[in-house]
Amino acid sequence: MALTGITFSIFALIVVILAIVIIFFGVVTVPQGMEYTIERFGRYIYTLGPGLHVVRPVIDRVGKKIKMMEQVIDVPSQEVITLDNAVVEVDGVVFYQILDAAKAAYEVDDLPHAIHTLVMTNIRTVMGSLELDHLLSHRDEINTRLLSVIDEATTPWGVKVTRIEIKDISTDEDLEKAMSRQLKAERERRAVVLEAEGARRAAIERAEGEKRAAILTAEGKKQAAFLEAEAREREAQAEARATHVLSKAIEQGNTQAVNYFVAQKYIEALGQVASADNQKVVFMPLEASGVIGSIAGITELFNNSRGPTKPRGVDSENIVADVAALDQDKGKSEGEGDNKT
DSSP: OHHHHHHHHHHHHHHHHHHHHHHHHHEEEEOTTEEEEEEETTEEEEEEOSEEEEOOTTTEEEEEEEEOSOEEEEEEEEEEEOTTSOEEEEEEEEEEEESOHHHHHHTSSSHHHHHHHHHHHHHHHHHHTSOHHHHHHOHHHHHHHHHHHHHHHHGGGTEEEEEEEEEEEEEOHHHHHHHHHHHHHHHHHHHHHHHHHHHHHHHHHHHHHHHHHHHHHHHHHHHHHHHHHHHHHHHHHHHHHHHHHHHHHHHTTOOHHHHHHHHHHHHHHHHHHHHOTTOSOOOOOOOHHHHHHHHHHHHHHHHHHTSSOOOOOSOHHHHHHHHHHHHHHHHHHHHHHHHHO
16 A cells, blocks of 8 residues: 555656656747747748747757848958959948748858858959949949849848948059049049139130120210211201202392301301311401401391290291291200210
């Protein structure tokens, strides 16, 4: 009886230990940012996400623990020969993220090393197809080409390459000196080109200005000639009217208008002779009494024209007044022509 009790106790202890082992191997906790693959007798069955899971102990077990967060691989420096046979040293960095844990675990062995090797190989391929100047000035284009090629190559592995950055492109000392000389020559060439372009633009602007000035001068001369011709036309019209009035007075036998007209022309001629620059001494074989008489006659005519208003007819006073008015109109026409010019 005592033996039976001891045997039962041992059996119960074995059952408890077995239960503890089953619970230990059957409960799986997956942390955040990780995924576990489950294998049954060495074959992949399914994937566990973050959290607490229960699996079949002994039969099922955790195969691979895959990190699903974005990861970084540092690409060490390596020598690259460009298309124009220049040797440069290039290093970079790669950012990638696993999207499919099963593919990353079973499609490729040592995923980080595979990506590292793939990136180094494609850096030599892409950068070796470019010239040095293009290589140094189009780094973004190189990054885009590398990203496209490597992302396409790693897609079967369940990996998404998010970024590839070329960190540094270095050359030897002799090449740097040659590049400095080339850059200096290029800047001098650009300076000469810009100076020539500036001189050409200045010449064009100067020619345009001269052309515009010539056009404006011609327009001014044209307008002045037009105004001068108009003034002469008005002067001729006034002269014609004065001559017509004088002719009518002569037909009627009136001599006062004739005397006024002759005296006016006489005085104008004397004024022109006296005001000439090349005349210092003027000999006038004229009778002073005749000149004074003509002036007195003109004064008398003006005094008569200011008398009481009479019906206008063809008499001497009206004719003299008309001639005086025509002369004033003629003077105004000449003044307007001078002002417009």
